Amino acid sequence: MARLRTDTPNPVAILSDQEWLTVEALCQGDPIPEDRLARRLRKAGIIDDVGLTQAAAPAFQGRATASRYLEVVRLGPREGVRQVLAWIGPSRTTMMKSLTDGLHVYGLDACEVPSAFAEFLDFHPRPLVEAEPVVVPAPEATGLLSEGGDLSPLASIFTRVGKRLRSGSHPGAAGETTPLIEGLVNQTWSISIITASVRVPGVLDWQVDSSLHTFSVPECLYEFYPRSLAQAAGRSPGSGGDPDDLIMDPTTAMIAWLRAVPWFFA
Numbered sequence: 001m002a003r004l005r006t007d008t009p010n011p012v013a014i015l016s017d018q019e020w021l022t023v024e025a026l027c028q029g030d031p032i033p034e035d036r037l038a039r040r041l042r043k044a045g046i047i048d049d050v051g052l053t054q055a056a057a058p059a060f061q062g063r064a065t066a067s068r069y070l071e072v073v074r075l076g077p078r079e080g081v082r083q084v085l086a087w088i089g090p091s092r093t094t095m096m097k098s099l100t101d102g103l104h105v106y107g108l109d110a111c112e113v114p115s116a117f118a119e120f121l122d123f124h125p126r127p128l129v130e131a132e133p134v135v136v137p138a139p140e141a142t143g144l145l146s147e148g149g150d151l152s153p154l155a156s157i158f159t160r161v162g163k164r165l166r167s168g169s170h171p172g173a174a175g176e177t178t179p180l181i182e183g184l185v186n187q188t189w190s191i192s193i194i195t196a197s198v199r200v201p202g203v204l205d206w207q208v209d210s211s212l213h214t215f216s217v218p219e220c221l222y223e224f225y226p227r228s229l230a231q232a233a234g235r236s237p238g239s240g241g242d243p244d245d246l247i248m249d250p251t252t253a254m255i256a257w258l259r260a261v262p263w264f265f266a
Contacts, residue, residue: 001102002044004056013046013059013105020096020103026051027064058092058107065089067266069197069206072120076190077155084120088113090266113264121214121260122190123253128179128219130250135227136161138244158184180248183217190216196263212259215248221256222248 002019005012015023022037023046032038032051041047046056066087075081085096093113097104108116162184166177183189192214197206215222228243 002040002046004045006055008106010106010108011055011059013044013056014102015105016102020105023047023052023060023105024063027060059105060094061092061107062089062094063087065092066094067199068263070117070263071193071195071197072117073193074120074122074190075154077187079190082120084117086113086117088264088266110265114261117260117264121192121194121256122216123192123214123221123256123260125253126216126219126221129252130178130180130220130222133250134165134180134222134248135241136246136248138242155187158189159187179217179219180222183219188218192216194260194263210263212256214251214256221251221253223251223256224248 001014001016003014005014013023019037019041022033022041026032026047032047032049038047045053047053052060066089068088070084070086070088072084072086073081074083083098087094088110091110093108093110095106095108095116162181165184166181192212194212195208196210198209200207213224215224225247226243227241227245227247
């Protein structure tokens with residue numbers, strides 16, 4: 001599968017999962033292998049007898065020097081699931097997107113990284129900001145968090161939550177339609193999840209440092225998190241409540257960007 005596209009401003013390596021693992025190991029100082037995968041990478045012009053070729057190296061420089069790792073997932077019933085990974089170094093970042101023909105790996109200069117992520121995050125300005133948080137009770141909240149990127153169960157749960165909010169049967173629900181309720185019922189919602197990890201001395205794996213979970217409908221943007229986190233921070237809406245409830249807290253695109261932008265740099 002391995003291919004190297006050089007007809008773009010930045011070279012793009014198109015790899016299988018196993019080919020990526022081979023190149024990633026090279027970026028971390030492993031010796032050049034002599035196996036079938038390595039032969040395919042040599043044929044594609046990605047590696048040679050020394051290591052990464054001059055043509056391919058710009059795509060992988062960020063992986064070799066990264067001090068921060070970002071995982072961004074965006075999903076919705078009308079757009080499917082998209083994922084972008086980034087290894088962020090002082091001057092270069094390696095980005096990886098999973099597309100139908102394989103993993104697309106390319107490099108960016110530090111100044112290009114925020115605008116590249118703007119393509120994947122649903123952080124554009126919206127006309128409304130809801131006045132109060134919405135609480136999704138624990139049973140539905142547990143279902144939402146456990147389904148991950150499986151869209152069919154997620155869509156079903158969100159539709160059910162929207163109908164219950166419209167009936168006023170959920171805590172925080174006014175019993176009338178709102179942009180959030182219409183987005184839930186009509187499946188015009190989108191979720192963006194950013195997870196930022198850093199290196200910790202003496203620890204081999206990346207360690208999660210920060211994260212941001214947002215839920216959007218055409219008119220509004222929310223940050224969502226378990227009530228337990230809100231209680232720990234002293235900002236849980238209402239009194240009491242199940243720690244496993246999900247809080248959907250109104251926010252704005254500007255606030256979301258201010259949270260996320262520091263993670264785009266080493």
